[in-house]
Amino acid sequence: MKKSQILMIVGSLLLLPLFVLPLWNISLEAPQYPTALGIDIYITKMADHNEGDIQNINILNHYVGMQKLPEKMKEFELFPIVIIVMTILGVIFGFIGNKKLFLTWFVLIGILGCIGMYDFYLWEYDYGHNLNPKAAIKFPGTAYQPPLIGTKEILNFKAHSYPMSGGYIMFIGIFMTLGAYFVARKENSG
Amino acid sequence: MRNSYKYVALSLLLAAAFIFSSCQQSGSNNSGALSSSAAERSFVPPGEHDEFYAFVSGGFSGQLAVYGLPSGRLFKVIPVFSVDAEKAWGFNEETKAMLQTSHGFIPWGDSHHPDISQTKGKLDGRWVFINENNTPRIARISLSTFETDEIIEIPNSAGNHSSSFVTENTEYVVAGTRFSVPIPQRDMSIADYKGNFKGALSFIKVDPKNGHMNIEFQVLMPGFDYDLSHPGRGKSHGWFFFSTYNTEEANTLMEVNASQNDKDFIAAVNWKKAEEYIKAGKFKTMPANYAHNIYDESTHTATTTMKKEVRVLDSSELPGLVYFMPTPKSPHGCDVDPSGEYIVGSGKLAAALTVHSFSKMEKAIADKNFSGEAYGIPILSFDATLAGTVEQPGLGPLHTEFDGKGNAYTTFFISSEVVKWKLGTWEVVDRKPTYYSVGHLMIPGGNSREPYGKYVVAMNKITKDRYLPTGPEVTQSAQLYDISGEKMELILDFPTIGEPHYAAGCPADLIKPNSKKFYRLEDNNHPYATKSESKTKVVREGRDVHIYMTMIRSHFAPDNIEGIKVGDRVYFHVTNLEQDYDVPHGISMIGANTSELLIMPGQTETFVWQPTKVGVWPFYCTDFCSALHQEMQGYVRVSPRNSNIKLSWTLDGE
Structure with a gap:
């Protein structure tokens, strides 16, 4: 088996850790929260970063009228299927060993990734803007949307939004498949 | 003899020196160029944590206070033997059972001597035990929740004072009676005390998994007063030492009548031998009635079980169980050094400190070097167990702790000072005044094989003019000395709750990570x-x-x-x-x-x-x-x- 094929297969297999490792994390820091509150986002669920975090974020957010964090989302059903399909597809492409298929896979996952991020943005927008009109505390004109990626001040909190271990491994995998394409080009020309 | 009046005057002068110039104070000590100001050494910057926890007895408040050292900051008062309206202790339906006794619900207690659980002779930071003196009880406090988890009443006991000290693997927490009483209790003339009253020393087994306590056996002793105690450790593991007074067996005007004998005893109890006697069935099962209260962390609720019997070993009938070591003048403190070799008896009316040697004691027992017997218990010859005497160290010695570097520190109530002396050479190295009339002192781990000899806390009985006055009743206090150098240095005064009888200190790192954040x-x-x-x-x-x-x-x-x-x-x-x-x-x-x-x-x-x-x-x-x-x-x-x-x-x- 060629080096490019191994890269392609291993790269696409690196999507699988997403089933056990979190993809993304949003955390909230404030002086009275010396240990930041955090949500770990998996492809199947949202989970406490530390025990009780989701409940505590919900409690804080209810004062300004934000919704509770969802326990169920259609994305949590869809994401695992997409990941499984893409992994299988990647492995098959790897065995076939065609560099055009490598590139196709890379572009496809890129498009899916963009759709995913857009979907995430839409959810974040709704989460931060769709407020209960009976909220106890109102700051006219203030939205509580967490950043898509990066850090943002929201009232007394500093909100961070960054990939986590599963996400980083996925990115490494994806770039290995791009590498597979370039290595394959070299192998063919050589 | 040192002129004590001169010394008191010197103390007062020194006190003035402290107040007016701390520089002068540190300058007078040989701690060298590295010496920094006292304030700096007890200062813990905002947001930072102390190096040690100190669990300080709340005395007649019945509670246990949690402080940080070296800052002397109070973190929590753990309700133990007294109701606490702030925390609903004894008020809510869940905790009322914790204060149940054979006398019914008792809303108050007199807490005395905290001691932290040990494994292999070292502090393990799991539990702290504390005794209630008035209605004899022992409590176990969790160092994960910092709440009282268990209280057991002690039958056949009165004035539960020589308590609650743990053996080096927390096999037992030991509770001795200060007042002898008729056992079993009965209607009899007080004048018939002598020969009829008895003292009970209770060995309470501690379950290594959950800490649950059970009175394994009591050793029935002559009708003396059993004042304080400490476990043997290392080579003397398996023995427990109790100081006694009123070997006269007086029952009235005790201050005079219990101070007549030139020597009282330190009782050495061989608890390994006691276990053998128990195994061999040499005990009597006595009817009793005592409360055992357990707080269940999952139901957040306490339950009381009344226990109906206790196993008793009679010291006068069982050879090898107990020996008496004559110790001058109504000894109070009975402290064992980290090696387990030296047992320090502080004859509170004596002018010298008496130190017994464990290996000499063993030899004296083997040689049957006895000077008599009391109620069938052999009295070892005074000279045969004597390791040495600290001559003229001060007036009114009470308690001794150890720094693990070969030094002992003894408090002197009457001359109001802490005196540092060397084990083995018995020479006095340093002395520092206390403000005033110090009782106990504490070095973190000072009752273990491995003391953390950085600080000593002296707990005072009176404060007089030391703080802003608050009417006739003024604050209780403790004082912190840095003992890392050759000379002790007073670095902090801090107020305490109740009367701080004793304290137990522990490195924060042993406890902090286990402190519970919330109940799931x-x-x-x-x-x-x-x-x-x-x-x-x-x-x-x-x-x-x-x-x-x-x-x-x-x-x-x-x-x-x-x-x-x-x-x-x-x-x-x-x-x-x-x-x-x-x-x-x-x-x-x-x-x-x-x-x-x-x-x-x-x-x-x-x-x-x-x-x-x-x-x-x-x-x-x-x-x-x-x-x-x-x-x-x-x-x-x-x-x-x-x-x-x-x-x-x-x-x-x-």
């Missing part, structure tokens, strides 16, 4: 727990009404209740649904004849309210929990007895 709601097995708002309800059972209530930032559920009638007994079973660190909620009801509840996240507690007046009565959260804490309130409508208003409960009209 899913582990809450309280029979009246309500784990979500949807499960809240109000149930009437005749005149008893049970309210299953929850609390979460920032409301109660339900918060409007109707259908209660005058003469009902209303049980508020309140569950804090929070699962966050440091978010307790409180609840109190107008006119309730009890305390507030202060409920930790995940916990359920219950108070009872018996409304006497028709009306609409509010309740509210007593702990400022959140931005909308002031809105955390509710109403109960109380109708006349004959009213037909149906029971109803709502939150937000639902």
Whole structure:
């Protein structure tokens, strides 16, 4: 088996850790929260970063009228299927060993990734803007949307939004498949 | 002899020196160029943690106070033997059982000597034990929840003073009686004390898994007063040493009549031998009646079991179980050095400190080098066990602790000072005044094989003019000395609660990581727990009404209740649904004849309210929990007895 094929297969297999490792994390820091509150986002669920975090974020957010964090989302059903399909597809492409298929896979996952991020943005927008009109505390004109990626001040909190271990491994995998394409080009020309 | 008056004057001069110039003080000590100011060494910057925990006896408050060292900051007062309205200890339905005894519910106690559990002779930071002197009891406090988990009453005991010290693997926590009494208790003439009263030394087995205590056996002793005790360790592991006074067996005007003998004893009890006798069936099972109270962390509820018998070993009939080592003048402290070789007896009316040698004691026993016997117990020859004497160290020696570097530190009540001396050479190295009349002293781990000899805390009996006055009753206090150098240096005075009889110190790192943050709601097995708002309800059972209530930032559920009638007994079973660190909620009801509840996240507690007046009565959260804490309130409508208003409960009209 060629080096490019191994890269392609291993790269696409690196999507699988997403089933056990979190993809993304949003955390909230404030002086009275010396240990930041955090949500770990998996492809199947949202989970406490530390025990009780989701409940505590919900409690804080209810004062300004934000919704509770969802326990169920259609994305949590869809994401695992997409990941499984893409992994299988990647492995098959790897065995076939065609560099055009490598590139196709890379572009496809890129498009899916963009759709995913857009979907995430839409959810974040709704989460931060769709407020209960009976909220106890109102700051006219203030939205509580967490950043898509990066850090943002929201009232007394500093909100961070960054990939986590599963996400980083996925990115490494994806770039290995791009590498597979370039290595394959070299192998063919050589 | 040192002129003690001159010395007192010198002490006062030194005190003045402390007040006016701390530089002068550190300059007078040989701690070299590295010496920094006292304030700097006890200063813990805002936001930083202390190096040690100190668990300081609350004395006649009945409680145990938690301090940080070297800052002397008070963190928590753990209710143990006395009711505490702030924490509902002894007021809520869950903890009333903790203060049950064979004499019924007792709302107060006199706490004395805390001691931290040990493994292999080293502090393990799992539990702290403390004794109640007045109605003899031993408590075990969890160092994960910092709450009292267990209290066991001690039968056949009175003035539970030579307690609660642990053996080096926490095999036993030991409780000795200060006052001898008729055993079993009976109606008899006090004048017949001599020969008829007895003292009981209790060996309480500690379950290594959960800490549960059980009186394994008692050693029945002659009718002396058993004042203090300490375990053997290392080579002397398996022995326990008790100081005695009133070997005269006087029963009146004790200050004179119990001070006649030139020497009293340190009783050496061979508890390994006692275990053999127990195994061989050489015990008597005596009928008894004593309370064993256990607080269950999962139901947040205490239960009382009355125990009905105790196994007793008679020291006068069982050879090899107990030996007496003559020790001058009513010894008080009885302290064992980290190696287990030296047993220091502080004859409180003596001018010298007596130190016994464990290996000499063993030899004297083997050689039957006895000078007599008392009630069948051999008295070892004084010279045969004597390791040495610290001559003229001060006046009124009480207690000794060790720094693990070959030095001992003894407090002197009358001359009001701490004296540092060397084990083996018995020479006095340094002395520093205390303010005033020091009792116990504590070096973290000072009662173990491995003391952390950086600080000594001296606990004073009186403070007089030392702090801002607060009327006739002034503060209690402790003083912190840096003992890392050759000379001791006073670096801090700090007030304490109650009378600080003794303290136990422990490196913070041994305890801090295990400190619980909150109770997990899913582990809450309280029979009246309500784990979500949807499960809240109000149930009437005749005149008893049970309210299953929850609390979460920032409301109660339900918060409007109707259908209660005058003469009902209303049980508020309140569950804090929070699962966050440091978010307790409180609840109190107008006119309730009890305390507030202060409920930790995940916990359920219950108070009872018996409304006497028709009306609409509010309740509210007593702990400022959140931005909308002031809105955390509710109403109960109380109708006349004959009213037909149906029971109803709502939150937000639902």
